Amino acid sequence: DAGVIQSPRHEVTEMGQEVTLRCKPISGHDYLFWYRQTMMRGLELLIYFNNNVPIDDSGMPEDRFSAKMPNASFSTLKIQPSEPRDSAVYFCASSSINTEAFFGQGTRLTVV
Amino acid sequence: AQSVTQLGSHVSVSEGALVLLRCNYSSSVPPYLFWYVQYPNQGLQLLLKYTTGATLVKGINGFEAEFKKSETSFHLTKPSAHMSDAAEYFCAALGNDYKLSFGAGTTVTVRA
Numbered sequence: 001d002a003g004v005i006q007s008p009r010h011e012v013t014e015m016g017q018e019v020t021l022r023c024k025p026i027s028g029h030d031y032l033f034w035y036r037q038t039m040m041r042g043l044e045l046l047i048y049f050n051n052n053v054p055i056d057d058s059g060m061p062e063d064r065f066s067a068k069m070p071n072a073s074f075s076t077l078k079i080q081p082s083e084p085r086d087s088a089v090y091f092c093a094s095s096s097i098n099t100e101a102f103f104g105q106g107t108r109l110t111v112v
Numbered sequence: 113a114q115s116v117t118q119l120g121s122h123v124s125v126s127e128g129a130l131v132l133l134r135c136n137y138s139s140s141v142p143p144y145l146f147w148y149v150q151y152p153n154q155g156l157q158l159l160l161k162y163t164t165g166a167t168l169v170k171g172i173n174g175f176e177a178e179f180k181k182s183e184t185s186f187h188l189t190k191p192s193a194h195m196s197d198a199a200e201y202f203c204a205a206l207g208n209d210y211k212l213s214f215g216a217g218t219t220v221t222v223r224a
Contacts, residue, residue, distance in 0.1 A: 004155075031210060033212060035214075042214070042215075042216045042217055043202065043214040043217070045211065045212065045213065045214075048210075048211060048212075050210065055209075055210070055211075056209070056211060091155060091156070093156075093212070095212070097210070100146055100158045100161050101146075101204075101212050102158075103148075103155035103156040103157075104155055105154065105155045106154075106155055
Protein backbone atom coordinates (compact mmCIF):
# COMPACT_ATOMS: atom_id res chain seq x y z
CA ASP A 1 0.00 0.00 0.00
CA ALA A 2 1.25 3.49 -0.82
CA GLY A 3 0.17 4.85 2.52
CA VAL A 4 -2.11 7.80 3.12
CA ILE A 5 -2.04 10.07 0.11
CA GLN A 6 -2.80 13.76 0.35
CA SER A 7 -3.08 16.29 -2.41
CA PRO A 8 -1.96 18.87 -3.14
CA ARG A 9 1.29 18.99 -1.14
CA HIS A 10 1.35 22.76 -1.33
CA GLU A 11 -1.42 25.23 -1.95
CA VAL A 12 -1.19 28.99 -2.19
CA THR A 13 -4.45 30.85 -2.56
CA GLU A 14 -5.84 34.30 -2.15
CA MET A 15 -8.06 35.28 0.73
CA GLY A 16 -11.69 34.62 -0.05
CA GLN A 17 -11.06 31.74 -2.40
CA GLU A 18 -12.33 28.22 -1.87
CA VAL A 19 -9.73 25.60 -0.99
CA THR A 20 -10.22 21.83 -1.21
CA LEU A 21 -7.78 19.40 0.35
CA ARG A 22 -7.92 15.73 -0.58
CA CYS A 23 -7.06 12.51 1.17
CA LYS A 24 -6.95 8.87 0.18
CA PRO A 25 -6.70 6.64 3.27
CA ILE A 26 -5.04 3.26 3.46
CA SER A 27 -7.26 0.56 2.05
CA GLY A 28 -9.12 -1.32 4.78
CA HIS A 29 -8.83 1.41 7.37
CA ASP A 30 -12.16 2.46 8.82
CA TYR A 31 -11.12 5.60 10.70
CA LEU A 32 -10.03 8.83 9.05
CA PHE A 33 -8.76 11.91 10.87
CA TRP A 34 -8.11 15.46 9.72
CA TYR A 35 -5.58 17.50 11.72
CA ARG A 36 -4.27 21.03 11.44
CA GLN A 37 -0.75 21.91 12.59
CA THR A 38 0.45 25.42 13.39
CA MET A 39 3.29 26.78 15.45
CA MET A 40 0.90 28.47 17.83
CA ARG A 41 -1.61 25.69 18.39
CA GLY A 42 0.29 22.52 17.59
CA LEU A 43 -1.65 19.55 16.24
CA GLU A 44 -5.40 20.05 16.40
CA LEU A 45 -7.93 17.37 15.57
CA LEU A 46 -10.51 18.93 13.29
CA ILE A 47 -12.81 16.02 12.55
CA TYR A 48 -12.79 12.26 12.35
CA PHE A 49 -14.84 9.67 10.52
CA ASN A 50 -15.70 6.05 11.18
CA ASN A 51 -16.92 4.00 8.24
CA ASN A 52 -17.39 7.23 6.26
CA VAL A 53 -19.61 8.78 8.94
CA PRO A 54 -18.45 11.91 10.79
CA ILE A 55 -18.16 11.04 14.47
CA ASP A 56 -16.84 14.24 16.01
CA ASP A 57 -16.46 17.58 14.27
CA SER A 58 -16.08 19.65 17.41
CA GLY A 59 -12.60 20.68 16.34
CA MET A 60 -13.74 22.34 13.15
CA PRO A 61 -12.99 25.99 13.83
CA GLU A 62 -15.81 27.66 11.94
CA ASP A 63 -18.62 27.06 9.50
CA ARG A 64 -16.19 27.97 6.76
CA PHE A 65 -14.69 24.52 7.24
CA SER A 66 -16.44 21.40 6.02
CA ALA A 67 -15.36 17.81 5.49
CA LYS A 68 -16.85 14.93 3.60
CA MET A 69 -16.12 11.28 3.09
CA PRO A 70 -18.27 10.05 0.21
CA ASN A 71 -16.69 6.61 0.22
CA ALA A 72 -14.08 4.54 2.04
CA SER A 73 -11.26 5.64 -0.24
CA PHE A 74 -11.67 9.41 -0.37
CA SER A 75 -12.17 12.41 1.87
CA THR A 76 -12.09 16.15 1.38
CA LEU A 77 -11.61 19.13 3.65
CA LYS A 78 -12.97 22.35 2.24
CA ILE A 79 -12.47 25.91 3.39
CA GLN A 80 -14.79 28.51 1.92
CA PRO A 81 -13.97 31.36 2.05
CA SER A 82 -10.34 31.02 3.06
CA GLU A 83 -8.60 33.52 5.34
CA PRO A 84 -4.91 34.17 6.09
CA ARG A 85 -5.30 32.66 9.57
CA ASP A 86 -6.16 29.34 7.94
CA SER A 87 -2.55 29.05 6.79
CA ALA A 88 -1.21 25.83 8.28
CA VAL A 89 -0.21 22.29 7.46
CA TYR A 90 -3.21 20.01 7.22
CA PHE A 91 -2.71 16.30 7.83
CA CYS A 92 -4.93 13.38 7.06
CA ALA A 93 -4.48 10.10 8.94
CA SER A 94 -6.19 6.73 8.83
CA SER A 95 -6.34 3.73 11.11
CA SER A 96 -8.12 0.53 11.92
CA ILE A 97 -9.77 -0.03 15.27
CA ASN A 98 -7.29 0.09 18.15
CA THR A 99 -4.25 0.53 15.92
CA GLU A 100 -1.95 3.41 15.33
CA ALA A 101 -2.82 6.14 12.89
CA PHE A 102 -0.86 6.43 9.68
CA PHE A 103 -0.28 9.96 8.49
CA GLY A 104 -0.04 11.47 5.07
CA GLN A 105 2.71 13.92 4.13
CA GLY A 106 0.42 16.86 4.71
CA THR A 107 -0.78 19.82 2.67
CA ARG A 108 0.91 23.13 3.37
CA LEU A 109 -1.72 25.82 2.86
CA THR A 110 -0.82 29.46 2.51
CA VAL A 111 -3.59 32.02 2.23
CA VAL A 112 -2.38 35.45 1.14
CA ALA B 113 -11.82 12.54 26.06
CA GLN B 114 -8.14 12.09 26.55
CA SER B 115 -5.76 14.86 27.56
CA VAL B 116 -2.08 14.46 26.84
CA THR B 117 0.60 16.61 28.44
CA GLN B 118 4.19 16.72 27.32
CA LEU B 119 6.54 18.37 29.79
CA GLY B 120 9.08 20.58 28.07
CA SER B 121 8.60 21.99 24.60
CA HIS B 122 12.32 21.87 23.87
CA VAL B 123 15.00 19.42 24.95
CA SER B 124 18.67 19.78 24.10
CA VAL B 125 21.05 16.86 24.59
CA SER B 126 24.63 16.08 23.69
CA GLU B 127 25.34 13.37 21.18
CA GLY B 128 25.68 10.12 23.09
CA ALA B 129 23.67 11.34 26.09
CA LEU B 130 20.38 10.01 27.38
CA VAL B 131 17.20 11.30 25.76
CA LEU B 132 14.19 11.55 28.07
CA LEU B 133 10.87 12.97 26.90
CA ARG B 134 8.01 13.10 29.36
CA CYS B 135 4.36 12.39 28.65
CA ASN B 136 1.37 12.17 30.97
CA TYR B 137 -2.19 11.36 30.10
CA SER B 138 -5.42 11.94 31.93
CA SER B 139 -7.93 9.14 31.97
CA SER B 140 -9.64 6.84 34.38
CA VAL B 141 -9.28 4.09 31.81
CA PRO B 142 -5.79 3.45 30.44
CA PRO B 143 -5.84 4.37 26.80
CA TYR B 144 -3.73 3.12 23.97
CA LEU B 145 -0.58 5.27 23.89
CA PHE B 146 1.77 6.23 21.10
CA TRP B 147 4.91 8.18 20.40
CA TYR B 148 5.35 9.72 16.97
CA VAL B 149 8.31 11.54 15.44
CA GLN B 150 8.13 14.32 12.88
CA TYR B 151 11.10 15.40 10.81
CA PRO B 152 11.03 18.79 9.06
CA ASN B 153 8.47 19.01 6.27
CA GLN B 154 7.37 15.44 6.88
CA GLY B 155 4.30 13.70 8.23
CA LEU B 156 4.24 11.92 11.56
CA GLN B 157 5.89 8.53 11.83
CA LEU B 158 5.14 6.00 14.56
CA LEU B 159 8.03 5.31 16.95
CA LEU B 160 6.25 2.89 19.27
CA LYS B 161 2.93 2.04 20.83
CA TYR B 162 1.44 0.57 23.98
CA THR B 163 -1.84 -1.30 23.75
CA THR B 164 -1.87 -4.12 26.28
CA GLY B 165 0.61 -6.51 27.82
CA ALA B 166 4.22 -5.63 28.54
CA THR B 167 4.55 -2.13 29.95
CA LEU B 168 8.03 -1.57 28.53
CA VAL B 169 7.68 -1.04 24.83
CA LYS B 170 10.54 -0.96 22.35
CA GLY B 171 10.31 0.98 19.15
CA ILE B 172 12.36 1.95 16.16
CA ASN B 173 15.71 3.75 16.20
CA GLY B 174 16.56 2.53 19.71
CA PHE B 175 13.70 4.29 21.48
CA GLU B 176 11.63 2.73 24.23
CA ALA B 177 8.84 3.85 26.53
CA GLU B 178 7.37 2.57 29.76
CA PHE B 179 3.69 2.67 30.60
CA LYS B 180 3.16 3.42 34.28
CA LYS B 181 -0.49 3.30 35.21
CA SER B 182 0.08 4.53 38.76
CA GLU B 183 1.75 7.65 37.41
CA THR B 184 -0.41 7.97 34.27
CA SER B 185 2.84 8.36 32.37
CA PHE B 186 4.39 7.10 29.16
CA HIS B 187 7.88 8.60 29.03
CA LEU B 188 10.11 8.06 26.01
CA THR B 189 13.81 7.30 26.36
CA LYS B 190 16.86 6.52 24.28
CA PRO B 191 20.13 5.66 26.00
CA SER B 192 22.42 7.39 23.53
CA ALA B 193 21.35 10.29 21.32
CA HIS B 194 22.39 10.49 17.70
CA MET B 195 22.42 13.56 15.51
CA SER B 196 19.68 12.00 13.41
CA ASP B 197 17.34 12.05 16.46
CA ALA B 198 16.87 15.80 16.07
CA ALA B 199 13.17 16.14 15.36
CA GLU B 200 9.84 16.89 17.01
CA TYR B 201 8.26 14.16 19.12
CA PHE B 202 4.59 13.78 19.91
CA CYS B 203 2.88 11.67 22.52
CA ALA B 204 -0.67 10.58 21.68
CA ALA B 205 -3.52 8.74 23.36
CA LEU B 206 -6.43 6.85 21.85
CA GLY B 207 -9.42 6.78 24.17
CA ASN B 208 -12.59 4.75 24.24
CA ASP B 209 -14.14 7.24 21.84
CA TYR B 210 -11.40 6.33 19.30
CA LYS B 211 -10.37 9.98 19.20
CA LEU B 212 -6.60 10.26 18.83
CA SER B 213 -5.37 13.18 20.93
CA PHE B 214 -1.85 14.59 20.79
CA GLY B 215 0.38 16.43 23.19
CA ALA B 216 1.90 19.76 22.23
CA GLY B 217 5.13 18.17 21.06
CA THR B 218 8.76 18.31 22.19
CA THR B 219 11.51 19.51 19.89
CA VAL B 220 14.78 17.68 20.38
CA THR B 221 18.09 19.21 19.38
CA VAL B 222 21.30 17.20 19.53
CA ARG B 223 24.61 18.95 20.18
CA ALA B 224 27.77 17.54 18.64
